[in-house]
Amino acid sequence: MTDVTREIVVDLDALRHNIDMLSARVAPAEVMVVVKNDAYGHGLLDVATTSVQAGVTWIGALDVPTALTLRRGGITPPTRIFAWLIDPEEDLAPAIAAGIDLGISTVPQLETAAASTDAAAARIHLKIDTGLHRNGATAEDWPRLVERARELEQRGVVEIVAIWTHIAEASDDEDTQSIRRFEAAVDAARGLGVRAPVRHLAASAAAYARSDARFDLVRLGAFVYGLPPGDGPSAEDMGLRQAMTLRARVTTVESAPDGRRRASIDLGYADGISTFAPGRIDVAIHGRRRPLISPLEVDRAWIGLDGDTDVSVGDVVTLWGDGSAGEPTLQQWGDATSTMSEELVVRLSPSIPRRIV
Numbered sequence: 001m002t003d004v005t006r007e008i009v010v011d012l013d014a015l016r017h018n019i020d021m022l023s024a025r026v027a028p029a030e031v032m033v034v035v036k037n038d039a040y041g042h043g044l045l046d047v048a049t050t051s052v053q054a055g056v057t058w059i060g061a062l063d064v065p066t067a068l069t070l071r072r073g074g075i076t077p078p079t080r081i082f083a084w085l086i087d088p089e090e091d092l093a094p095a096i097a098a099g100i101d102l103g104i105s106t107v108p109q110l111e112t113a114a115a116s117t118d119a120a121a122a123r124i125h126l127k128i129d130t131g132l133h134r135n136g137a138t139a140e141d142w143p144r145l146v147e148r149a150r151e152l153e154q155r156g157v158v159e160i161v162a163i164w165t166h167i168a169e170a171s172d173d174e175d176t177q178s179i180r181r182f183e184a185a186v187d188a189a190r191g192l193g194v195r196a197p198v199r200h201l202a203a204s205a206a207a208y209a210r211s212d213a214r215f216d217l218v219r220l221g222a223f224v225y226g227l228p229p230g231d232g233p234s235a236e237d238m239g240l241r242q243a244m245t246l247r248a249r250v251t252t253v254e255s256a257p258d259g260r261r262r263a264s265i266d267l268g269y270a271d272g273i274s275t276f277a278p279g280r281i282d283v284a285i286h287g288r289r290r291p292l293i294s295p296l297e298v299d300r301a302w303i304g305l306d307g308d309t310d311v312s313v314g315d316v317v318t319l320w321g322d323g324s325a326g327e328p329t330l331q332q333w334g335d336a337t338s339t340m341s342e343e344l345v346v347r348l349s350p351s352i353p354r355r356i357v
């Protein structure tokens with residue numbers, strides 16, 4: 001840390017390591033790195049650029065504005081950018097002109113995409129709902145969506161690049177059912193003359209665990225950042241490295257009203273620190289664990305020092321990291337505060353300086 005009182009450090013080596021490991025594990029399926037929510041708080045363009053340099057061919061943007069930001073930021077073809085959250089009022093022409101791949105769930109969306117093409121055909125991925133009920137055509141609506149897409153493809157205004165779905169990844173049985181429904185939808189589409197060379201279904205958990213979920217492409221968010229789910233194996237056990245460290249400098253050391261020694265840092269609930277954290281999590285100072293204690297203030301947190309007389313203003317507190325400085329990991333934070341580690345990182349305030357190493 002230099003002269004800042006708090007910082008997020010993003011380790012691009014860890015990101016590259018995770019991408020390499022996961023790419024090897026899911027091969028021959030390709031990897032899409034998902035960069036929604038400012039790359040899970042790690043920085044959109046830094047993560048996307050690092051991913052492309054590491055050989056990733058697909059970036060998952062979530063929405064069209066983010067996809068266009070990526071194109072403007074230098075993520076150019078042949079890298080594919082996928083956007084699947086489409087506002088009904090959205091003008092799709094700029095996205096299609098920029099060669100953005102669009103996730104399409106309904107006939108009206110399809111018509112809008114087709115009507116927004118200019119020179120090149122709109123690249124579309126048709127989405128079937130396989131049980132999650134988060135967008136996606138129902139099995140009943142699927143043939144109509146596919147047939148209309150096929151007509152528009154024959155007219156040269158759309159190109160059906162892929163068939164895809166999103167699954168719950170909550171239980172193996174449910175996922176197996178989703179995989180079966182997906183395969184049936186692919187067969188139905190192929191029966192209607194659709195080539196759709198790419199099939200994609202899995203996010204991190206299923207892509208990591210199940211070869212039958214990988215198909216041609218997997219969409220990886222959490223694991224790329226080294227964030228495994230709670231109550232399971234650690235990132236280290238899975239061969240992943242957590243990319244983000246959150247640190248702050250001690251700004252005051254004093255005796256609390258009850259006489260006990262405490263130190264403050266300039267990170268509070270407005271910065272995204274969970275109000276469940278005090279009393280449930282220990283942070284690291286000089287490699288030693290010290291508890292976060294109440295009260296958590298809007299812009300400040302307190303650390304109990306107990307008998308530790310060795311802590312002074314300016315000392316570095318590591319809230320979370322890969323554990324190498326004695327600090328808890330994000331998985332441990334998630335478990336302690338009954339949240340997901342992804343939630344902890346996406347809630348961090350953009351006002352916290354971010355340093356890329």
Ligand SMILES: *Cc1c(COP(=O)(O)O)cnc(C)c1O
Nearest residue numbers: 034166203204219220221222223
């Ligand atoms: C967020 C998201 C992913 C990535 O999920 P992780 O569990 O973080 O890997 C994949 N696909 C879709 C559609 C998503 O919204």
